[in-house]
Amino acid sequence: MLDIKKLREDVETIIERLNTRGDDFSYLRDVVIWDEERRVLVQKVEELKSIRNEESKKIGEMKRNGEDTTALMAEVGQFGDDIKELDLKIADVEKRIFDALAMTPNVPRETVAIGDEDHNVCLKVWEEPTKFDFKAKPHYEVAEGLDIVDFERAAKITGSRFAIYKGLGAKLERALIAFMLDLHTTEHGYFEMIPPFMVNSKTMFGTGQLPKFEEDMFNVRGTDYWLIPTAEVPLTNYHQDEIIQNPSFPMRFTAYTPCFRAEAGSAGRDTRGLIRQHQFNKVELVMYAHPDHSYEALDLLTTNAETVLQKLKLPYRVMQLATGDLGFCSANTNDLEVWMPGFDTYREISSCSNCLDFQARRANIRFKDENGKVEFVHTLNGSGVAVGRCFSAILENYQQADGSVIIPEALVPYMGGITKIEKL
RNA sequence: GGAGUAGUACUCAAGUUGGCCGAAGAGGUGCCCCUGCUAAGGGUAUAGGGCGGGAAACUGUCGCGAGAGUUCGAAUCUCUCCUACUCCGCCA
Numbered sequence: 001m002l003d004i005k006k007l008r009e010d011v012e013t014i015i016e017r018l019n020t021r022g023d024d025f026s027y028l029r030d031v032v033i034w035d036e037e038r039r040v041l042v043q044k045v046e047e048l049k050s051i052r053n054e055e056s057k058k059i060g061e062m063k064r065n066g067e068d069t070t071a072l073m074a075e076v077g078q079f080g081d082d083i084k085e086l087d088l089k090i091a092d093v094e095k096r097i098f099d100a101l102a103m104t105p106n107v108p109r110e111t112v113a114i115g116d117e118d119h120n121v122c123l124k125v126w127e128e129p130t131k132f133d134f135k136a137k138p139h140y141e142v143a144e145g146l147d148i149v150d151f152e153r154a155a156k157i158t159g160s161r162f163a164i165y166k167g168l169g170a171k172l173e174r175a176l177i178a179f180m181l182d183l184h185t186t187e188h189g190y191f192e193m194i195p196p197f198m199v200n201s202k203t204m205f206g207t208g209q210l211p212k213f214e215e216d217m218f219n220v221r222g223t224d225y226w227l228i229p230t231a232e233v234p235l236t237n238y239h240q241d242e243i244i245q246n247p248s249f250p251m252r253f254t255a256y257t258p259c260f261r262a263e264a265g266s267a268g269r270d271t272r273g274l275i276r277q278h279q280f281n282k283v284e285l286v287m288y289a290h291p292d293h294s295y296e297a298l299d300l301l302t303t304n305a306e307t308v309l310q311k312l313k314l315p316y317r318v319m320q321l322a323t324g325d326l327g328f329c330s331a332n333t334n335d336l337e338v339w340m341p342g343f344d345t346y347r348e349i350s351s352c353s354n355c356l357d358f359q360a361r362r363a364n365i366r367f368k369d370e371n372g373k374v375e376f377v378h379t380l381n382g383s384g385v386a387v388g389r390c391f392s393a394i395l396e397n398y399q400q401a402d403g404s405v406i407i408p409e410a411l412v413p414y415m416g417g418i419t420k421i422e423k424l
Numbered sequence: 425g426g427a428g429u430a431g432u433a434c435u436c437a438a439g440u441u442g443g444c445c446g447a448a449g450a451g452g453u454g455c456c457c458c459u460g461c462u463a464a465g466g467g468u469a470u471a472g473g474g475c476g477g478g479a480a481a482c483u484g485u486c487g488c489g490a491g492a493g494u495u496c497g498a499a500u501c502u503c504u505c506c507u508a509c510u511c512c513g514c515c516a
Contacts, residue, residue, distance in 0.1 A: 042476050043484090055497090
């Protein structure tokens with residue numbers, strides 16, 4: 001949620017910068033006008049309420065003294081209707097403002113390149129793409145060759161875009177989850193949680209999924225519960241409606257959860273394999289940062305996610321997203337893209353974002369500093385990393401000519417000493 | 425899932441024949457005094473926050489789980505919802 005006070009101050013600059021996302025945000029000028037209307041109405045109604053409060057108090061005193069109050073009661077009664085009418089007008093204008101702001105994304109950081117995804121900037125390349133002396137297969141062919149992922153039966157028991165991990169495939173997925181959580185909790189200072197995998201609408205609003213992206217989520221029929229599209233949702237909302245006393249920033253949370261996405265707008269894209277599933281596993285990293293230091297926190301968060309890929313020796317690059325490619329809540333996002341030999345390209349495996357106070361305003365997450373000043377925190381989130389895509393990247397980068405897959409050294413302890421997955 | 429009870433400030437808790445309650449009291453915490461440096465005693469302060477007005481001092485309004493209603497006026501009455509606890513049912 002944008003700060004209405006900032007919008008008041010300089011609506012033109014904000015519109016200009018929002019427009020770099022590739023949409024038209026000139027409607028925000030109306031929002032500023034509505035806000036002025038609102039303040040005029042508020043002043044009027046509060047004046048009336050003040051009088052009414054005073055007169056009502058007087059009635060109470062008079063009644064106690066046994067005086068006749070019918071005249072005064074009738075007089076004050078007149079205020080009631082005016083107050084009611086003004087309150088309705090205020091509610092109406094507030095709803096218009098709220099609805100508009102609820103659908104308005106965050107303002108991109110000034111330093112972010114302007115344009116669509118072709119303008120994303122490569123900040124870093126780690127290691128050269130893996131070389132093979134045979135033709136590298138895509139992960140789904142490797143997986144099916146080893147019989148460790150079953151797409152057909154998943155389609156039978158559920159539907160398309162689902163997978164069943166089997167045998168050493170299931171073990172590898174589980175090993176990755178444990179490896180990532182251990183890394184982040186013991187070496188990077190994150191606090192581990194297992195949150196609910198369903199959340200209510202208010203929580204979905206807090207992190208920006210609702211109201212705009214409703215069709216991308218799964219809603220549990222007959223309830224106000226939604227399957228989480230990422231653990232960012234429950235983790236970021238953990239301190240929803242709270243004032244955190246003297247926090248030690250950056251506060252760090254991590255969780256493994258499955259993630260559920262309807263993929264409404266991606267029919268026909270990535271239909272084969274594990275890249276785009278309705279359900280996938282992810283280890284998520286969430287930070288609350290001091291407003292003055294949230295970009296340092298973003299660097300740290302990105303580095304923490306990178307460490308996963310470095311320890312697994314998976315080549316990747318870091319891309320700073322251009323304005324047109326930024327997510328709704330984000331002001332600045334670094335994507336980690338892992339090298340996928342089977343596709344001969346880099347694919348996103350983590351997305352690390354600084355949302356500034358945008359989500360904190362929506363979820364009402366504040367803190368009180370030593371001076372007693374109450375402020376919104378800055379929230380950040382990033383994958384640390386997407387487990388299914390990491391699994392796929394391992395299959396593609398560690399595949400051998402005979403169809404087997406070497407287990408990355410860092411994972412061997414988590415695989416019970418197994419160093420290679422071979423066809424049985 | 426059924427039935428009942430409750431939800432007041434950092435904590436506990438009074439207040440529910442509507443007005444003198446934005447809220448007694450206790451604990452906790454801050455500051456001061458006495459003693460002394462281990463207890464203990466006395467005094468005093470301690471809603472935060474949202475939304476407005478104001479250069480500021482300050483001030484208005486809304487806040488007693490949430491929302492709506494009745495009324496000149498609601499913590500107190502009515503309705504809906506949420507949460508916790510107890511009992512029953514079911515169950516990993």
